[in-house]
Amino acid sequence: MRLLLVEDDPILRQQLVEALRTAAYVVDSADNGIDGRHLGENEAYEAVILDLGLPQLDGLTVLRHWRRLGKTMPVLILTARDSWHEKVAGIDAGADDYLTKPFHVEELLARLRALIRRTGGHASAELSCGPLTLDTRNGRAAVDGRTLTLTSHEYRLLAYLLLHREQIVSRGELVEHLYAQDFDRDSNTVEVFIARLRKKLPPGLIETVRGLGYRLSAPQ
Ligand code: CA
Numbered sequence: 001m002r003l004l005l006v007e008d009d010p011i012l013r014q015q016l017v018e019a020l021r022t023a024a025y026v027v028d029s030a031d032n033g034i035d036g037r038h039l040g041e042n043e044a045y046e047a048v049i050l051d052l053g054l055p056q057l058d059g060l061t062v063l064r065h066w067r068r069l070g071k072t073m074p075v076l077i078l079t080a081r082d083s084w085h086e087k088v089a090g091i092d093a094g095a096d097d098y099l100t101k102p103f104h105v106e107e108l109l110a111r112l113r114a115l116i117r118r119t120g121g122h123a124s125a126e127l128s129c130g131p132l133t134l135d136t137r138n139g140r141a142a143v144d145g146r147t148l149t150l151t152s153h154e155y156r157l158l159a160y161l162l163l164h165r166e167q168i169v170s171r172g173e174l175v176e177h178l179y180a181q182d183f184d185r186d187s188n189t190v191e192v193f194i195a196r197l198r199k200k201l202p203p204g205l206i207e208t209v210r211g212l213g214y215r216l217s218a219p220q
Contacts, residue, residue, distance in 0.1 A: 001116060001156055002026040002044065002177050006036030006059065007051040007078065012101075016049070019105045024139060024152045024159075025112075026179060033057025040066050040073070044176040046116050049108070050095075051078040052086055060086075060093050067094035074115040076108075113137065120163035127162040130218030131202055134162055143202060153178070154197050157190075161206065161216040170213035 003025045007013040013029055020027045028043065030036035033054040040048055040062065052059035063075055076097045077090040087098050097111050113125065113136050127134045134141045141148045141158060150158065156178050161169060174190045194214060198206055207215045 001046045001159060002028070002179070003112070004036070004039050004043070004045045004048045004050075005029040006031075006033070006040075006049070006054065006062070008032060008054050009051075016105070016108070019109070023109055024155050026156065031055075033059065033062050037062045037065055040071065041069060044173075045073050046119070046177065047112055048073055048075045049078065049112070050075055052090060053080060060089055063090065063093045063095060074119050076111060076115060078103075110137075116163070122163065127159070127165075129162055129165045129216055130205065132162070132205060134159060148200050150197075150200065153193050154200070157193050157197055161214065165216045165218075168209050168212050168215050173213070 001024070003020060005013065005016055005020065005027055007016065007029070008031045010031070013031060017027050017029055028039055028045075030039055034056045036050065036054065036059075037057060050059045050063060054062070059077060063077070066073075066075070074096040075094065076099065077087075077095040079086040079090065079098055079100050081100055081102075087100075090098055096115055099108060099111065117125065117136065125135060125137045127136065131144045132141070133143075136159065139155060141150055141155065157174065160174065160177055171190050178190075194206060202219070204219045205216060207217060209215050
């Protein structure tokens, strides 16, 4: 799961980047509105955390710009305390959720999980496909109740496939969604991770659709 964080406060930004990475997200970050706007416009993210008070270009303008371009990724805005008008303006501009500073990181993580789930059309915190289950609250994946030991790469890959189960997911899409901007984005590495993941899963769960990509679906 790849996220964008746009926050100018260096201490808060650092704290959030660390917490998000610990929660197995891939994080790109920007400390001003112009860079943030550029990343959100050109990269693919599962969700964006956007501070409204930003140097160079304010968060509301950035958000309106993305929505005007037809960008639909879920956006959670961070607003200053006691500024209800910012929340209203943010929601009107196309924000999907908001948090008022200061907030607990756990609350941010819970809201992000809910946002990403809703976008994928899943109402529950637990994703499943046949014998496979993945609890997004604690990052536990299991087959028939037996816990799988996954690396963070494998976890992200599996979570992405589960959020898009029964759909064909191309290699390029996986590369875009699973790696940070500065990562060596070689689609061959996706094949390696898919192969490793397959060894940990029941046979047939991840299907290769020739020339198109992969599909996670429950065995018939
Ligand atoms: Ca700020």
